[in-house]
Amino acid sequence: TLTAVATVKEKFTKKEGKLKFIICDTIVKNQDNVVVTSGEGTIIFM
Secondary structure: OOEEEEEEEEEEEEOOOOEEEEEEEEEEEOOOOOEEEEEEEEEEEO
């Protein structure tokens, strides 16, 4: 069993509010609560 938890790390806007960015960290752990992988992603709203 794998469990992924995403946490919002940062939120900001650019171009006078026309672009919105959310930066998230994601940690994936197995059934023994050991970290299997982690990553960072950026979501852009236009």
